[in-house]
Amino acid sequence: MGADPHGRFVDVYERAYEPILGYVLRRCRDPEDAADVVAETFTVAWRRIDELPEGDEARLWLYGVARRVLANHRRGELRREQRTEALREHLASLPAVTHTRSPEEDFSPVGRVFRALPDGDRELLSLVAWERLDTRQLATALGVSRNAVRIRLYRARRRFARALATAGVDHPHAAMLEGSSL
Amino acid sequence: MNLANLARLRDEDLAGQASTAQARALMESIVSEERAPARVAPARRTRRALALGAVAVGLGAAVAIGVGLPGGPATRYANAAVSIERAPDYFSVTVTDPAADPGRFEEAFRAVGLNVTVKTIPVPPDEVGRLIGPVVPAGFRGPGSIGVQGVAPCAAAFCGKVWLPAHYSGRVVFGIGRAAAPGEPYADDRPFDPLGDEALDGYRSHGRTxxxxxxxxxxxxxxxxxxxxxxxxxxxxxxxxxxxxxxxxxxxxxxxxxxxxxxxxxxxxxxxxxxxxxxxxxxxxxxxxxxxxxx
Incomplete structure (x- = not known):
């Protein structure tokens, strides 16, 4: 456990802010919403700083928190807070955000198939392809055993491959997952 | 195509974002908040009977905390068993001798304005010294919130923060864990974890007959x-x-x-x-x- 909660939080925030912001922006339709999701995620981290694991594990733990905050947000349970106003404007003006489509707007055949996957499969494959987590890191982020991750990943890949085939996308070389074909 | 290309952006596109004025302002705003306890027991009376999802309860309770917290001047009291310091919105409690007479704990709580009952209760070895409660047997009625949160690192038997409205009139009970004698039943406090509780080393009972x-x-x-x-x-x-x-x-x-x-x-x-x-x-x-x- 780090020395003082304040110093530890600042350290975690500085290391994890960009990965968590990336995680949220990749999953939010509206970049302005991302500001509130990021704020809520780090507020949970501050309140529960005593439970926060050390080192890079903190980032994985925060992915789990952000996932739950996003789910609440999708159910309409997240408030727009005054304190995130400046951040909302800033994110909405980021070139990396304004010049690209949100995942919902990707109408490529692979994008459509990916979007139609069950939520759990999509999140698992996203964590591999977008956050580049390996099996151990996935197990930590999702709070399940490595073996469970391997099984879920195997099934998710298989369902994705089947869905691609059904959609007429040339499989197996059409969609690559971190360099390896499905 | 690579699945990674479906992502709107990569983390590398966000290099330097943590040090923008907006990100720093958000951080300052978050740390200016008083940290709420992670575990509270406002509905203690029914907690064990209906132990709902622990994470959901923890988060919900953490949000509920923060109103009607104790105020007044800071007071400090210490004896051989415990030291208690009154902060603006909680009490810092350090248990030095969990085996002491419960009366010594009650005396210290009373000195900082909390009229509570303290009982020493038999617990497993790894919980000796833990402060358990505050429990309001009649059911807690606001305003305010009650709770306890352990603090680490801790050089004593237990260090933690306690939330309890000042001058609360109902009966409030704290437990101090003492080592149970061989065969003596533990005072059951923590709710059963249906996915995690296993008593035997190297043996999983879950799913067996x-x-x-x-x-x-x-x-x-x-x-x-x-x-x-x-x-x-x-x-x-x-x-x-x-x-x-x-x-x-x-x-x-x-x-x-x-x-x-x-x-x-x-x-x-x-x-x-x-x-x-x-x-x-x-x-x-x-x-x-x-x-x-x-x-």
Missing amino acids: VAEVRDELHRRRLKVGYRLYWTIPDGGFFDQGVTADRIGDGWVVQGSRHSSSDTVDLYVVPGPEAGPAPDPKAVYEAEPQWYDLED
Whole structure:
């Protein structure tokens, strides 16, 4: 456990802010919403700083928190807070955000198939392809055993491959997952 | 195509964002908040009977905290058993001698304005010294919130923060964990974790039959107790202590937990012969709790 909660939080925030912001922006339709999701995620981290694991594990733990905050947000349970106003404007003006489509707007055949996957499969494959987590890191982020991750990943890949085939996308070389074909 | 290309952006596109004025301002805003306790017991009276998802309860309670907290001038009191310091919105408690007379703890709490009852209660070795509570046996009525949160690192038997409205008039009870004698039942405090509680090293009881787990317990020269693990439609559960004749050998074990140094309670999923679930409140009322017992 780090020395003082304040110093530890600042350290975690500085290391994890960009990965968590990336995680949220990749999953939010509206970049302005991302500001509130990021704020809520780090507020949970501050309140529960005593439970926060050390080192890079903190980032994985925060992915789990952000996932739950996003789910609440999708159910309409997240408030727009005054304190995130400046951040909302800033994110909405980021070139990396304004010049690209949100995942919902990707109408490529692979994008459509990916979007139609069950939520759990999509999140698992996203964590591999977008956050580049390996099996151990996935197990930590999702709070399940490595073996469970391997099984879920195997099934998710298989369902994705089947869905691609059904959609007429040339499989197996059409969609690559971190360099390896499905 | 690579699945990564479906992402709107990569983390590398966000290099330097953590040091923007907006990101720093958000951080300052977050740390300016008083940290709320992670675990509180506002509905202690019914907590054990209906132990709902621990994470959801924890988060909900953390948000609820922060109104009507104790105020007034800071006071400090220390004796050989405990030291208590009154901060603007909580009390810092450091337990130095968990084996001390409960009266020494009550004296210290009283000195900082808290009229509470303290009981030493038998606990497993790893919980000795832990401050348990505050429990309001009649059910906590606001305004305000109650709770305790451990603080680490800690060089004493227990360090933590306690939230309790000043001048609360109801009966408030704290427990201080003491090492249970061999075979002495533990004062059951923590709710059963249906996915995580396993009493035996290197042996998983979850999913096995009662007969199978009982054989393993006997092999290890441990006694067996039984609790029915009833689930309720909204996703919660409660447990009920029963005698061996109420349990079927082929029923499935959900988890196991030491109820004393020589006894393991099996939490058993009721088979069809068990009949309908009882009223959780009646089950709860039927079992005496450590904080209900008069000295």
